Amino acid sequence: MERYLENTKVFKALGDPKRAMIVDMLSCGELCACMILEKFEMSQSTLSHHMKLLCECGLVKGREQGKWTYYSLDTDTVSRTKQFFSALTSDKGSCICKEGAGCCKGCDENE
Amino acid sequence: MERYLENTKVFKALGDPKRAMIVDMLSCGELCACMILEKFEMSQSTLSHHMKLLCECGLVKGREQGKWTYYSLDTDTVSRTKQFFSALTSDKGSCICKEGAGCCKGCDENE
DNA sequence: ACCTCAAATCTATAGGCTTCGATATGGGTA
């Protein structure tokens, strides 16, 4: 189960539409927190909390410069997460879970 | 913001490690609910609840046959979600959010 | 018709999440 937790944190972070939108905004390039705040109707403390979650899951990196904090995407995490979906549609047919053999990609770690 | 909700539901569903694991198991092929239940320490009602969420977000399809319900991945939804991550690492440089122009992929729908 | 079994639904509860206002931190500036 532990092997899923890394991706799970990313998915939890993206499970909030505002955070998904922030990530999308950052795909265009680095942004200062105050610029992100301008785009939303939320308090500064709420945005700060969202950015913390996005950083903690690895999707976003923060860079402090003077009074300001600039945020940008961590493309490594984006790629890793994307691979989760690639794996779902590949490697088919090798599993005999139907026979209850505990053989599939996730079975091993559940005992 | 609305354009994100479809993906948001998928991410929320995958934000639970057990559900992420179930999805991974299903990538090996169709499975009966009772077979999935064998792999986890959870009650039948809890599994049923998880499967309902996975179906509602479109990641999983259910097929009833007699007393049993077989679940499988909806590869269309998997592909669509994967594209969300592809978009994050492409189309760079076209955004002038840094000037606060409200131009990025998500900005338009936030006013 | 009755019983059995798989699955879904109902109900309640405990824990987590989002949000805000208030406060703290820490850099720049006068």
Add this chain to the structure above:
DNA sequence: TACCCATATCGAAGCCTATAGATTTGAGGT
């Protein structure tokens, strides 16, 4: 040093979610 301003953190309120037990539904077998 004293004062702004951008962020981060704290604490509380309300909402959402995960979970299990009990019940219901519905298909198959006796």
